[in-house]
Amino acid sequence: xxxxxxxxxxxxxxxxxxxxxxxxxxxxxxxxxxxxxxxxxxxxxxxxxxxxxxxxxxxxxxxxxxxxxxxxxxxxxxxxxxxxxxx
Numbered sequence: 001x002x003x004x005x006x007x008x009x010x011x012x013x014x015x016x017x018x019x020x021x022x023x024x025x026x027x028x029x030x031x032x033x034x035x036x037x038x039x040x041x042x043x044x045x046x047x048x049x050x051x052x053x054x055x056x057x058x059x060x061x062x063x064x065x066x067x068x069x070x071x072x073x074x075x076x077x078x079x080x081x082x083x084x085x086x087x
């Protein structure tokens with residue numbers, strides 16, 4: 001059997017890139033409300049998705065740290081035979 005493998009590549013500009021280019025063009029031409037925005041907001045389509053990903057990673061790290069701390073506390077309580085603190 002001879003199977004052909006087809007590779008599909010997504011070639012194109014994404015939504016956030018188009019939005020960024022649009023905001024930059026509006027800012028530079030002084031058109032609309034975008035002209036009054038700071039550059040941080042004009043470039044926000046680039047950094048907001050990264051900020052969301054970092055926030056999710058931070059939340060997962062906090063949850064993992066809490067679970068680790070709770071497990072350590074349970075081990076500590078069992079070693080000292082403290083029934084109230086068992087998890």
